[in-house]
Amino acid sequence: MLIGTGNKALSIHLSTDIAMKDSLFQDTFEEARKQKGIGQMNDQDDPIVMVLRHKDVRKCAFNWKGFKSEAKPGRIVVPSEVxxxxxxxxxxxxxxxxxxxxxxxxxxWFKRPLQEEYKNSLSAIISELLDEQLKQEATEVISELSLPLQSKALTLLLNTSMEEAETWISWGVHVFRSEATALDKDKANILYDYIEKEIDRAIEKPGKDLYSVLLNTELEGRKLSREEVKGILVLTFAGGRDTVINFLTNSLSYFAEKPKMLDWLRKDPSIIGKATEELVRYFSPLTHIGRVSTSDTAVCGHEVKSDSRISLCWASANRDETVFENPNEVILDRKVNPHVAFGFSHHKCLGATHARQIMKEFLRILPRKVSKIEILEAEENIEEWGDFKRKVGFEKLNVKLYSQQG
Amino acid sequence: MAVINFITQEGEKISVEGTSGSIMELATSVGIAGLDGDCGGVCSCATCHVYVNETYRKIVGEAEKIEKEMLEFDELAKENSRLSCQIEISEKLDGIELIVARE
Structure with a gap:
């Protein structure tokens, strides 16, 4: 067992032959959600009231006048990036x-993933990566499948050369975090420097990529500023990185331990849309996001001071037993599923269309190519939020993929 | 079979024939502007919001609790709002007019 301290994610190494529960993602918020409706945590001396119930989360997300996002840059992210x-x-x-x-x-631009050509390109990326890994004796899912897939797919969203993905892969899973620390300014600067250079390149030689398109975009009669373009691109890079990687990796762990579910997808691809929504609800790759209160108020009977932070805990809301029947079970064809895994209201995820297409194409191609997934070694990634410890994904997941043909 | 008439925020009227499935599925299959159906019909996104014309409100019926709660947090919601992913196509809906809530 490896246990980290401070802000660093806690890692617990579980031997699969003991646990056989690598695909189990428990609801750490259940008791607090039922008893109090809130949780509390400190984050760099800027405390947070975590909103845990589905209805309260949606209500606070909708109430942008009472709980703002336009605070000091980085403050609504948890941990804070100020x-x-x-x-x-x-x-x-x-x-x-x-x-x-x-x-x-x-x-x-962010709806382009709905185009047929985009889907076909995504499908080719996924097929090629799976074909490559099916030839291997073992696959470390994060570094050899999920991260390359996420990075290569991002070239489609940015409409840049596929070669750029190699640079992004070299940055690792997180763009603001490193092995040593949860917030790493030097690592964040790598991303900023890269984006600055790409903006310079697009100014000098405009193309059809997102950088060039943004530099030429007009907003209320003026062109977007360089700083605005940078802000949009930083979000595009950071928002969909570890979230998509965790979804893909966690899904593989699920199908490894639930082979009948993989069979089901293979036999009935019509459930892929619902299965995508259900897996994203269950895994909730982004645990929570902050807001800053604009007045002295109360959430779920708990006092919230003006200019203090709350967080909208998507992961807890998505297991709310008053909304979801059997919330801790994955029901691949769940018909009514008002999850908030992509956020809610005004700030619902801008990249959700892209993320959903990756997820759907992955769930379409995986059962066609892979007959069985065997977990060889798993090291869980456990986040610490105050007293809550939540498994969000894996630090490492070694598997053997078996081909559908052989 | 039923003819479903969509009226976009641009004022364009588009008539589509449908036999089964949800109104949202029919709309997305022909690309009605403003009606995206991002979540595929599981009542999670409200991107298939429509207004039902008065004549058909009783036929379409009231929204269920989860749909009502979803609409409660949509600033475009009116009394005749429905999420089209929750309306199944049937012959009873033949001739219905649905105004798409979003651009």
Missing amino acids: NIRDTRQIPFEIDPPNHTAYRKVLES
Whole structure:
């Protein structure tokens, strides 16, 4: 057992032959959600009231006037990034009415994943990666499958050369975190420097990529500034990285231990849409996100002071027993599933269309190519949020993939 | 079979024939503007919000609890709002007019 301290994620190494529960993601918030409806944690001396119930989470997310996103850049992220960045992530850290204007100019680009050509390119990336790993004796899922898949898929969203993915893969899973620390300014600067260079390149030689498109985008009669372009790109890089990686990796662990579910997807691909939503609910790759209270108020009967932080705990809301029947079970064809894994209301995830296409294509191709997944070694990634310890994914997941043909 | 009439925020009227499935599925299959159905119909995203014309409100019926709660947090919601993923196509809906809530 390896246990970290401080902000660093806690790692617990479980031998699969003892546990055989690598795909189990327990609901650590259950008792607090039922008893009090809130949790509390400190984060770099900027405490947070964690909102745990589904209805309260949605209510606070909807109430952007009472709980703002447009605070100091980095403050609504947990852990706070105020000490490692000044760039405002757009539109994530902007509130209406400006937020609405940004969303309006960005949405058509971020809906491109619905196009047939985009889906076909995504399908080719996934197929190639799985074919490559099916030839191997063992696969470390994060470094050899999920991270390359996420990075290569991102070239489609940015409409850049596939070669760029190699640079992003070399950065590792997190863009603001390193092995040594949960918040790493030097590592964040690698991303910022990269984006600055790409913006320079796009100014000098405009193309059809997102950098060039943003530099040429007009908002209320003026061009987006360099800082705005940077803010949109930082969000695009950071928002969908470990979240997508965790979804893919966790899904593989699930199908490894539930082979009948893989058979089901193979026999009835019509459930893929529902299965995607259910797995994203169950895994909730982003645990929570913050807001800053604009007045002295109360959440779930708990006092919240003006200019203090709350967090909208998507992971807890997605297991709320008053909303979801058998919330701790994966029901692949769950018909009504009002989950909040992609956020809720104005700030619902801008990259959700891209993420959903990756997930759906992955669930479509995986059962066609893979007959069985065997877990060889698993090292869990456990986040610590105050007294809550939550498994969000894996530090390492070694598997053997068996081909559908042989 | 039923003819479903969609009216977009641009004022364009698009008539589509459907036999089964949800109104949202029918709309996304022909690409009605403003009706995205991001979550595929599990009542998680409200991107398939429509207004039902008065004549058909009783036929379409009331929203269930989960759908009502979803609409409660949609600033575009009105009395005649429904999420089209929760409306099944049937012959009774032939001729219905649905105004798409979003652009």
